[in-house]
Amino acid sequence: MTWLLAQLPQVMARDRVLAAFVTGCQQITDSVRAQIDDLEHEIDVDLASPEMLAYLSSWLAVEVRPAATVAELTAQRRLLRAVGRVLLSRGTATGLEGLLAGLTGAQVTVHDSGGVSLPGEPDPPGGDVQIELTSLGLNDAEQVHAMIREELPVGVGYRLTVAGREA
Template sequence: MTDPAIVTHRPSAPASVAGHSARQHDWLVGQLPAGMLADDFFVRFVRIFQAEAHTLLSHADTLPHLADPRLAPIEMVRYLSGWLAAPEVDDAYGPHAQRQMLLTVAKTLPWRGTRKALVTLLELYSGAPVTISESGGVFDQGRAPDGARWVRLEVTSTGPLAEEDFVELVRDEVPAHVGVEIVVAGRQIWPGDGSAPAAGRQER
C-alpha cells in the first residue's frame, strides 16, 4: 500500500503558462526517491536548495523576454534604448511611455535624419503635433536651391522635457550640416537670441 505522505510530496502534472511548461513548486523535492520523501527533515532541508535554485532558474526562464520592450523590466528597457543610441528617457515619463519610446526609436531608426522620423519622434516626446518647414526636397539636376540647408520646428509644448533637453533631442536627430530653428508656443527657443526666422521660408 502506498504511503499517503509520499503521494502528498509528488508534483502534479505541469500547467501551461504562455505556451511554456510551468515549473512546479516542489520540482526538486519531487525528484527524490520515495524513501527520502518519507523523511520530513530531509525534505525541508532539500527545499532550502530548491528555493535558491528556483531564483536562478526563473532568470533563465524569462531570458527570452528580456529583449521584448513590452515585457522587460523598465531598467532593461532603458538599457536597450542605449543600444539604439536613443535619447535618454526622462524620469517624468511613465513606464508605458518609456516602452513606447523604445519601440518608436527602433521603428524609425532606418529613417533617422528624415522629416518622417523627426515628426514621429518629436510628437511622441512632446505629446503635441509638430509642424516642420524645411529647405529639403527633390530637385532636377542643377535646380537645387543655393544657400545653407535649414529646418524650422514648431510645437505647442515640449511635454515633460525641459526646453534645453528638447533642444538637445532635436539637434541629435537633425543632420549636423542643417541649421535648426525651434519654436515652442510661438516663442523661438533655438537659436537662443530670439531672432525672427529668415524671410521667404514656406512650409512644405
C-alpha cells in the same frame, strides 16, 4: 526521471555517474531556459523593467534618464517605441518628426526644404529646418534641443517653435 535523462538510451540512463552528470546539466539548462523564456517580455518595451529600458535605449543610441515617476516611465516607453518605428528613417524629416513625437507626446511638424550639395557648391535655397511642436511634454527645452541637434545632419540649422512661441 528528468526530461534530459529521459533522452538518453536506457543503458546510459541507468549509469549513476552519467545520470548525475546529466541531471546537473539539466539544472543549469533549466535556469538558462527560464531566462530565455522571459527574454521576449524583457525586450517588449511595454513589459520591460526600467533597467532593461535603459539598456535597450543604449542599443538604439538614445539617452534616457532614470524614471522617477510612472509618467516618466510611460514617456520612456513611448520614446523607445518611436525610435524602433523610425530607425530606418533617422536623419530625415519623417524620422525627426517620429522621434520628437515619441519624446514629447505632442503633435510635430517638420518643414525641411531638403536638398543636397556637393563639397564646394553653394547650399540649396530654403534655409533652416522649421520644427513646430504643440508641447514639450515632460521635457525641458534643452532636452528637445539636444535630441534635434543629435538627429539633424552636421551644419544644418533649425528653428524650434513650441505652441506658437520660439523655444
